[in-house]
Amino acid sequence: MAGRSISLSELKAQADRLYWLETRPQEGGRTTLVSMKRGETPEDLLPSTVGVGTRVHEYGGGAYDVSSCQRVVFSDRKSGAVQLRENDGTLVSLASSTDCAYADFSFDATGTGVFCVREDHRSGGEPRAAIVWLDRERECVLVEGDDFYAAPRPAPGNGHLAWISWNHPDMPWDATQLTVAPLTWEDFRPRTGASRILAGEASRCSSVDPVWESADTLLVSLDTPGAWHPCRFTVTGEAGPEFLPDPEGETGFPHWVFGQSSLRVLPDGRILAQIVRDGLSHTALLAGRHWQICPQIETAQAPVLFGDALAWITAAPDAPPAVVIGKNSRIIRQAFDFPEGITSEDCAHPEPFAYPSTGGAIAHALYYAPVNRHRTLGPTEKPPLVVMAHGGPTGRASSAFSFKVQWWTSRGFAVLDVNYRGSTGFGRRYREALNGEWGVTDVEDCVAGVHHAVAHGLADPARCVIRGSSAGGLTVLMALATSDVFAAGCSLYGVTDLRALAEETHKFESRYLDRLIGPYPEQEALYLERSPLTHVARITAPLLFLHGDLDKVVPLDQAKAMHHALQELGRASALHVYEGESHGFRQEQTLRDSFTRELAFYQQVFGQNQV
Known part of the structure; x- marks a missing residue:
């Protein structure tokens, strides 16, 4: 099966398209970006000479993102260069520096530039970390000074930027700080105002997987209750976190790689979460004051909304991983086919x-x-x-x-x-x-x-x-x-x-x-x-x-x-x-x-x- 199997990861959706990464052992382990327009078949979006990936933190992840107008930003695994794929397939280099690596991309609201984490190897010794903004002409350093950064996430409308940081000797599951800062824009260039630490200043705790619920509210999994549980912050006020109902398990993942997602906000305000109970992962929907397990959705990352249906990468124990859509789990792409004579039994x-x-x-x-x-x-x-x-x-x-x-x-x-x-x-x-x-x-x-x-x-x-x-x-x-x-x-x-x-x-x-x-x-x-x-x-x-x-x-x-x-x-x-x-x-x-x-x-x- 080694030569017949691919791995599927980092599913995203924008308008009428799904996007995901495929790692193909038969192509020397190259990872490529695949997309499917509704009603059509999947297609590779990048040339065979390009491999998507990043070496930030060595383990990588979060090596691409898609804007609302379906432009794609990605890091090339071999060179570390950051490129933009326009809708016509043209590849354009963004203003990234040599001897630097980039990860955890998030487009700004206009889709013209991206926020990301930069790992700078130019000075020798330990690489320096920063949150930067890139477009075709400029690379702007927005946040620096801590040893590590992750999850730079602009709020809807570009009014705020949230991020996670931590310092030696802590690992991100030991203690992090969740920070938010107002964004202002001059000559189409962002600037961060006075920042405010939402979690991790008064006590040691770990925040993971932040996602904006609205322009003023931010969801994150925080472990101050003794396990990672979803909570809500209002960034324009001084109130502490409002914890959502107890998921009776743990949400959030240890930050070994970028691009993980355990929480998802649906357009109608409902919230999806990945919950680990007794070592098994479940998808649950918060309806009122209770989490309802979605038994038909077996996945390891929170599903994405594709039109009026959910899409996810399956993670069942007895079936090949696959990109699927909807309640009937319509298969779009499957990692492999079982050999003849082999079934889920x-x-x-x-x-x-x-x-x-x-x-x-x-x-x-x-x-x-x-x-x-x-x-x-x-x-x-x-x-x-x-x-x-x-x-x-x-x-x-x-x-x-x-x-x-x-x-x-x-x-x-x-x-x-x-x-x-x-x-x-x-x-x-x-x-x-x-x-x-x-x-x-x-x-x-x-x-x-x-x-x-x-x-x-x-x-x-x-x-x-x-x-x-x-x-x-x-x-x-x-x-x-x-x-x-x-x-x-x-x-x-x-x-x-x-x-x-x-x-x-x-x-x-x-x-x-x-x-x-x-x-x-x-x-x-x-x-x-x-x-x-x-x-x-x-x-x-x-x-x-x-x-x-x-x-x-x-x-x-x-x-x-x-x-x-x-x-x-x-x-x-x-x-x-x-x-x-x-x-x-x-x-x-x-x-x-x-x-x-x-x-x-x-x-x-x-x-x-x-x-």
């Missing part, structure tokens, strides 16, 4: 899984039983178990269709996708439970999940393996070093040396470890203790390392050092490097090879153990 469904962990804590996971209509386990056989540790570590296991889940369940494996303490979707207290405990609490929750699954007859205790990418790779390695429940493990571009990570990683995460581990270098001894590289001698289970040679988030040297140390001890360790891949795999051949290589690795381990 062959797909595993997630079961929310809460279980006891260390210290009296309750941890969470999604459990998938193996599913294959053509082959079954023996009558008394328990399935082998793949435990997955998500990245971040401030992230969440998603219930949407995933090849990395279905690949295993269709081959007779059960999957336990762990939302260890530190994951989002369960409130601030759960999220902060990993502070100072990375490499300990997450590992304990993965191990406890195995014990719970085995105790309930859901897995074969002799055939449990663990895999994880990025931060999840560290969890994999520490789990193998501190427990004996896993027969093998796979680290995909995972962290092995925390000291090197603290010294080498990019600006966005350069102080992330201050919360997860402690200040560096003051607590260097603790960094050594939590680094898998320190505990090589304790790892006896076979290990597979998969890494890209262009990874700037977790450099390849991290995997090489761990692999070579294991080899020197005579341990079973394999390392495979993928050329042209960075942090996360995009290319068709890489996707094909990495899955088949990992499966063969586990099969060899199980065969050697005569299981």
Whole structure:
């Protein structure tokens, strides 16, 4: 399926057109912009030589926007240049600077210029952040001074500008400031007046996903109640936030990438929200004083209004992602087709899984039983178990269709996708439970999940393996070093040396470890203790390392050092490097090879153990 699947993201609507991004492994992982006019078929809007993307914060997102008159602004992934696509298809360069990267675009009300976040690499050292305004002739710096900015959103009518900012050592889910400033315009150029902090000045809190409800009211998800909940600010008054009715879950997403949307305002004033309950995402509509779940809408981002119907990208566990419209979910574009003989009946469904962990804590996971209509386990056989540790570590296991889940369940494996303490979707207290405990609490929750699954007859205790990418790779390695429940493990571009990570990683995460581990270098001894590289001698289970040679988030040297140390001890360790891949795999051949290589690795381990 690797060469036949595309990924769909960042759905937008303007007038009679839908827009979305498609990432295509068969085109070397290029991301292009696709549009569909009502009543017509989808079409690519950009030449095949152009890839949409941005390297701001390395993880990108928010690399395009569409104006009310259907002009498109986007960032070119390779060059970082910002371009404007006119309605006739002409591409025009906006006044962006070289050695800078841009993201999180929002057109002004006239559609002639855009507000965005700029990351300036011209001076060396850490790049400097600012909110700027671009048109064909000028680049105007509007806001600067903080370490990070996100979500510059002009109010309807261009009367105000709202944005989010934060500073080292905080991450955006630790503490941000939500700020608004009046806008004035001279010679078609915006200027910001005296700004006012709406949230985050008097107390530490996190604001995410701001969206204007009107020219004077702003909606945002704010976590002062203990979890991200939607609230309303009136920017022309002094009153504090007015929280909307309790969604009985968490709205908002951790700001790893730009362009996320958990709240949407409909023309009639009703509000849509994405709500996470028990690890599962739901779309809900606020009607009166109650949130009503929309069961027919399975998506991970808030739907958009397209004419008199809603449109969204589906995120069902048993169907390909697709751009759909309306109550009947009419498919406009589908990420792939199932192979012949495969249907939704062959797909595993997630079961929310809460279980006891260390210290009296309750941890969470999604459990998938193996599913294959053509082959079954023996009558008394328990399935082998793949435990997955998500990245971040401030992230969440998603219930949407995933090849990395279905690949295993269709081959007779059960999957336990762990939302260890530190994951989002369960409130601030759960999220902060990993502070100072990375490499300990997450590992304990993965191990406890195995014990719970085995105790309930859901897995074969002799055939449990663990895999994880990025931060999840560290969890994999520490789990193998501190427990004996896993027969093998796979680290995909995972962290092995925390000291090197603290010294080498990019600006966005350069102080992330201050919360997860402690200040560096003051607590260097603790960094050594939590680094898998320190505990090589304790790892006896076979290990597979998969890494890209262009990874700037977790450099390849991290995997090489761990692999070579294991080899020197005579341990079973394999390392495979993928050329042209960075942090996360995009290319068709890489996707094909990495899955088949990992499966063969586990099969060899199980065969050697005569299981």
